[in-house]
Amino acid sequence: MGMTTTSGTAAATAQGAAPAVSFSGAVRTFGAVRAVDGVDLEITRGETVALLGRNGAGKSTAISLLLGLDDPDAGTVRLFGQEPERAVQAGLVGAMLQEGRPVRRVTVRELVTFVARQYPAPMPVAEALELAGITELAGRRADRLSGGQTQRVRFAVALVGDPALIVLDEPTAALDVEARRAFWASMRAYARRGHTVLFSTHYLEEADAHADRIVVIDHGRIVADGSGDELKRAAGGNLVSFDLAGHGTEGLARLPGVLAVEVRGDRALLRSEDSDATVIALAERGAIRGLEVTAASLETAFLALTSSDAASDGTPAGARAPAAPHSAAARRPAAAEHQAAAGDRCTEDPPAVDRAAEEPAADAARETV
Ligand SMILES: Nc1ncnc2c1ncn2[C@@H]1O[C@H](COP(=O)(O)OP(=O)(O)OP(=O)(O)O)[C@@H](O)[C@H]1O
DSSP states (O other), X not given: OOEEEEOOSSOOOOOTTOOSEEEEEEEEEETTEEEEEEEEEEEOTTOEEEEEOOTTXXXXXXXXXXXXXXXXXXXXXXXXXXXXXXXXXXXXXXXXXXXXXXXXXXXXXXXXHHHHTTSSSOOOHHHHHHHTTOGGGTTSBTTXXXXXXXXXXXXXXXXXXXXXXXXXXSTTTTOOHHHHHHHHHHHHHHHHTTOEEEEEESOHHHHHHHXXXXXXXXXTEEEEEEOHHXXXXXXXXXXXXXXXXXXXXXXXXXXXXXXXXEEETTEEEEEESOHHHHHHHHHHHTOOTTOEEEEOOHHHHHHHHTOGGGGTTSOOHHHHTTOOOSSOSSOOOOOOOOOOOEEOOOOSSTTOOSGGGGSHHHHHHHTTO
């Protein structure tokens, strides 16, 4: 796991009114794989945004680009109007990455205190511990904690610098239900302070419950961007299902309102933007056994937007099932500008925590420690 913490000597000011995050035509390829394939994305200060996609969609690569851990092959990425490395150096960004090994032989309080000292304007250590819900663990060794406790320590490390933007790469992976709930409560408390939060996940319900805005990424491209409700609407309002009971599936896709047809066993599922018209047409065909109309779930929307055939013709599924507009659905007041540091960067022995310390962004900041 990478606790990305970086310190900076530069005044940690976010320039003007530049958005917290801005990708413009960003591309990152690995051989034949276009991991990030022409991403345009703007995140306003103060938003909580979920980057949602399945395994291999390009989430981690996009996050590496925005933290300056990797460079785009084409296009640009800016944080608060600055090159990512500079923003990280200036202490504007805190991150919690996926990998990393526990820091050995130090207590939780020592670790968080060490990291706080790397920042120009950290929050009090006790406050960071409280926000992350680990006050009781302060005296415990950081390398002798459960997975859920370790995640929360990483969260404290990411936020103790009081960064204006916090980036969390699959923060709840491997957490149980209880630990997840505690984690999200902490994250929301942090967001309420006016900070910008970007987290990646493949849990639909987490994106829906904890983000103002969901950006769906598939095959390196953004295929939808909006609130959970907007995504559901964009994917087609309702799901009409019925027992085939000997009826064929021919012509179902052409019934009024129908956007997509799926057959599961003996049941047909029609995604419809006008379920009344679809039901009437089905009734006319006599196909009404076991008829059900249900509201499209976010899962339905997600599957529609990221259907596996999307790769086969190079057309993002969202281009066929129109996605919500690329605009933030709900915007909160812009975050106050924070003087803060970010990233992980515990360079020396004690908290030389994770891969971020070996990465270019950390290199850039290392000289300031
Ligand atoms: N260093 C690398 N070298 C080669 N291929 C890579 C590298 N990093 C990522 N990829 C490929 O780029 C694509 C996107 O990977 P990425 O890790 O960004 O996806 P992800 O959405 O974060 O997935 P997950 O949810 O599994 O973490 C995948 O096909 C992956 O195999």
